[in-house]
Amino acid sequence: MAELEVRDLSFRYGAKQALDRVSFALPEATFCALLGPNGAGKSTLVSLLTRLLVSPEGQVVVAGHDMARAPRRALAHLGVVFQQPTLDLNLTVRQNMRYFAALHGLPRKGLDGRIDAALDRLGMAERAGEKAADLNGGHRRRMELARALLHRPRVLLLDEPTVGLDAAARAAIVGHVHDLARDGLCVLWTTHLTDEVRDGDHLLVLHQGRILADGRTRDIRGEMPLSDWFLSRTEVVA
Amino acid sequence: MSGLWGVARAIMGREFLRFVHQRERFLAALVRPLVWLLVFAAGFRAALGLSIIPPYQTYITYETYIVPGLCAMVLLFNGMQSSLSLVYDREMGSMRLLLTSPYPRGWLLFCRLFGATLISVLQVYAFLGIAALFDITMPVWGYVAVLPGLILGGLMLGALGLVLSSFIKQLENFAGVMNFVIFPMFFLSSALYPLWKMRESSELLHDICAFNPFTHVVELIRFLLYLQMNWQALAWVVGSTVVLGAVALWAYDPSRALMKRKG
Numbered sequence: 001m002a003e004l005e006v007r008d009l010s011f012r013y014g015a016k017q018a019l020d021r022v023s024f025a026l027p028e029a030t031f032c033a034l035l036g037p038n039g040a041g042k043s044t045l046v047s048l049l050t051r052l053l054v055s056p057e058g059q060v061v062v063a064g065h066d067m068a069r070a071p072r073r074a075l076a077h078l079g080v081v082f083q084q085p086t087l088d089l090n091l092t093v094r095q096n097m098r099y100f101a102a103l104h105g106l107p108r109k110g111l112d113g114r115i116d117a118a119l120d121r122l123g124m125a126e127r128a129g130e131k132a133a134d135l136n137g138g139h140r141r142r143m144e145l146a147r148a149l150l151h152r153p154r155v156l157l158l159d160e161p162t163v164g165l166d167a168a169a170r171a172a173i174v175g176h177v178h179d180l181a182r183d184g185l186c187v188l189w190t191t192h193l194t195d196e197v198r199d200g201d202h203l204l205v206l207h208q209g210r211i212l213a214d215g216r217t218r219d220i221r222g223e224m225p226l227s228d229w230f231l232s233r234t235e236v237v238a
Numbered sequence: 239m240s241g242l243w244g245v246a247r248a249i250m251g252r253e254f255l256r257f258v259h260q261r262e263r264f265l266a267a268l269v270r271p272l273v274w275l276l277v278f279a280a281g282f283r284a285a286l287g288l289s290i291i292p293p294y295q296t297y298i299t300y301e302t303y304i305v306p307g308l309c310a311m312v313l314l315f316n317g318m319q320s321s322l323s324l325v326y327d328r329e330m331g332s333m334r335l336l337l338t339s340p341y342p343r344g345w346l347l348f349c350r351l352f353g354a355t356l357i358s359v360l361q362v363y364a365f366l367g368i369a370a371l372f373d374i375t376m377p378v379w380g381y382v383a384v385l386p387g388l389i390l391g392g393l394m395l396g397a398l399g400l401v402l403s404s405f406i407k408q409l410e411n412f413a414g415v416m417n418f419v420i421f422p423m424f425f426l427s428s429a430l431y432p433l434w435k436m437r438e439s440s441e442l443l444h445d446i447c448a449f450n451p452f453t454h455v456v457e458l459i460r461f462l463l464y465l466q467m468n469w470q471a472l473a474w475v476v477g478s479t480v481v482l483g484a485v486a487l488w489a490y491d492p493s494r495a496l497m498k499r500k501g
Contacts, residue, residue, distance in 0.1 A: 050338045054492040072340040080338055084331030088252065090259040102248030103339035103346075105241035 001064065003028050003186035004049075004155045009058030011044055018044040020209045022058070026188065026202065028154070031181035033197040033217070034190040036206035037234045042190045043083075045206065046159045049188075050080055063154040076104065079153035081144045083160045089133035093124065093143055096132055097150060104151040118146040122176065138169030145173065155186045162196065170196070194227040207234050245341050246349040253353030256323075267315060267361045268368065271308035275369060279304050291432055293464035301374050306460035307429025309362045309384075310452065313392045314423060316358035318416055320351075321399025325406050337490075344487055351400060355392030362388055380463040387462040390475050391455035397482035404489035427453040451478040 002025035011019040019041045026032050036042045047053040049060055051071050060067040063077035087096050097115045106114070119125045122142040127135065135143065141161060148156060158177065162170040174196050181187045189196070197203060203220050205213040212233060213220045221229040257264065283300035294302075327333040336346055366381065376384075402419065424430075426443070427450050437444035447453050454474035461468040 050334070051492050052334060052337060072342075075338055075340040078338075080334075082331040082334050084329070084334065086331035086335040088256070088332065091252075091255060095255070099248050099252055100335065102244050103336065103341070105244060105340065108244070 002026060002061070003030075003063055004188060005059075005061040006045075006049070007059040007061075009045070009048060009055060009060065011041075011048060011053065011055045011057070013044075018209050019048070019055075022206070022209070022211055024204055024211060024214055026155075026186050028186050029181060029184045030202050031178050031187045031189065031198075032202040032204060034188055034204045034206060035192065035194065035197060035230060036190070037192055040192075040206045040234075041209040042192075042206060043159070044209075046157065046190060049157055050078065051075060076151065077154045079148035079151065079156045081141075081148045081156075081158040081161045083163055085140060086144065086147070087132040087140060090131070092129055092131055093119065093135070094128045096143070097128075097147060100147045101150055106151055114150065118150045119143075121149070122146045137165055138172070141165060141169065141173055142176075145176070149180075153185075155188070156180065158187070158189045160190055160192070162191070162193070194225075194230050197226060205230070205233065242341065242345060245339065245346070246352075249336070249346065249349040250353035250356065253350070253357060257357045263319065264361065264364075267312055267319075268364055270315065271311050271365050272368060274308055274311070275301060275304065275374070276372065291434070293461045293466040293468075299374075301369075301372075303432075304430060305366070305369055305374060305376070306463060307427070307456045309365065309388065309459050310391060310427075310429060310456045311424060312362045312365055313355075313358050313388065313395050313455065314420060314452065316354065316361065317392065317395030317399040318402075318420055319399075320354035320396055321403040321406075322416075324350075324400065324403035328403070337492075343490060343492070347400065347486065347490060348483075351393060351396045354399075355389055355396050358392045358396075359385070359388045376463045377465055380465055383465050384459055384462040387455075387458045387475075390472075390479065391459060394451065394455060394475050394479040394482060397479055397486055400486035401482055401489060404486065423450060423452040426450050427456055429453075429456050451475065454478070 005025045007023050009019055009022045010017070022041075022045065024032075034042060034045070044053065048055055049062075049067075051067055051074075054068065060074070062074040065074040065077065067074045088099070091099070094112075094115060097118070098111065101111055101115070116125055116128065119128055122145055124139065124142055124146055127139065127143075132140065132143070144161070145158075148158075156177070161177075162173060165173070177187055177189060178198065191197070197217055199216075199218040201217050203213065203215065203217040204211060205220070217226060224232070279301040324333065327336070336350070337343060339346055363381075366376070369375075398419075426447050428436075428447060429452070433444055433447055433453070436447050451474055454468075454471040457468050457471040458475050461471065
């Protein structure tokens with residue numbers, strides 16, 4: 001069964017068609033890269049997947065729950081790392097995590113242990129008492145990831161999560177999320193950077209609001225480097 | 239149910255921590271009405287003669303007259319401050335984090351609004367305390383009786399901030415919009431002068447003041463401070479809160495405008 005399924009999803013901003021009948025299905029233990037140039041419709045798709053926007057056309061199903069009919073259950077199974085920082089810089093790492101836990105209705109009993117475990121997975125356990133303002137960019141992103149995993153979602157959505165990070169921090173976070181997918185999580189990773197996509201990943205290419213390609217990266221790019229394949233398809237069409 | 243309460247506590251707790259970390263905001267919120275009270279009112283007390291009007295039963299000083307208006311001013315500025323922080327939250331990701339919680343969006347926004355209102359009310363009491371130190375006092379039980387009025391007024395002005403925040407695209411646009419909201423609302427009200435005095439100079443201005451919901455927040459506070467109820471003001475404030483709250487819910491509906499701006 002698909003953990004994340006999108007069926008015939010369309011969206012318009014007035015006259016502009018931002019998404020046009022987008023469909024895909026992702027099973028568990030999948031790392032799916034959603035690759036698209038700027039303006040392809042990635043942000044709109046992320047907003048629809050997280051119910052920041054609602055479309056009258058199409059369907060989003062998270063862990064078997066329809067986002068339109070059962071938004072609470074669907075959102076409860078979805079972890080999101082937004083492109084924009086969500087941390088309150090005045091609060092400590094632990095206070096930020098507690099705030100998020102409450103937003104998701106996690107019980108207070110055993111919460112600290114859960115927070116410690118989530119931070120530990122990301123190598124952040126010793127920073128629990130530090131103010132978010134004192135963390136560097138890489139650590140803040142890792143904390144965002146730990147936050148998104150705190151309620152143990154079945155689907156993890158990351159919206160260009162490496163923006164502004166240096167090469168080492170980028171590589172670390174890409175590697176870690178691949179590990180999470182290998183351990184069973186269904187991951188949708190949006191990006192416009194081809195070097196974040198591995199050959200074995202599931203690849204969705206979004207261009208001008210439509211899915212241009214859907215399959216295994218190696219099969220899609222053929223003999224061409226992914227960056228060349230991507231440029232040839234998106235620039236020619238543009 | 240415990241989840242709803244837990245999320246309310248978390249959102250309000252975050253508002254409170256944010257307030258604690260911004261001490262300058264607290265000072266600014268206090269200095270503003272105190273300047274009006276101790277400088278402006280002192281200068282104008284001779285110029286502005288006041289007759290005995292309800293809820294007052296005797297002649298009062300001008301300083302005493304403007305205290306309720308200044309309480310409402312604290313609520314007004316805080317409501318707008320809260321709306322400013324909502325626009326900031328939207329530019330950052332915190333608003334997205336809030337709105338992707340599985341709890342009902344209306345409840346999340348109400349908790350945010352209520353948390354900000356409680357902070358405002360704390361500041362009003364700090365202001366009333368300082369005013370009392372300068373011998374500008376109200377009946378003792380008035381300080382208790384005014385609490386529901388302050389909360390209601392704070393909710394109304396916070397809901398107005400919520401509505402404005404949904405229509406303001408970027409932080410840069412904020413100052414301009416505020417000038418078109420804060421100053422007209424404050425000066426076209428009974429905060430600084432009674433409505434009958436306004437009528438003496440212009441019938442139209444009087445009608446505008448009488449139609450301004452802020453006037454009714456001021457009057458509700460004024461009457462409650464003197465242990466009386468102004469039913470008309472209460473009806474206006476409740477009605478305005480309901481209307482503004484409904485507009486805010488409409489504006490923050492996921493199928494509508496707010497997030498379409500990619501904020």
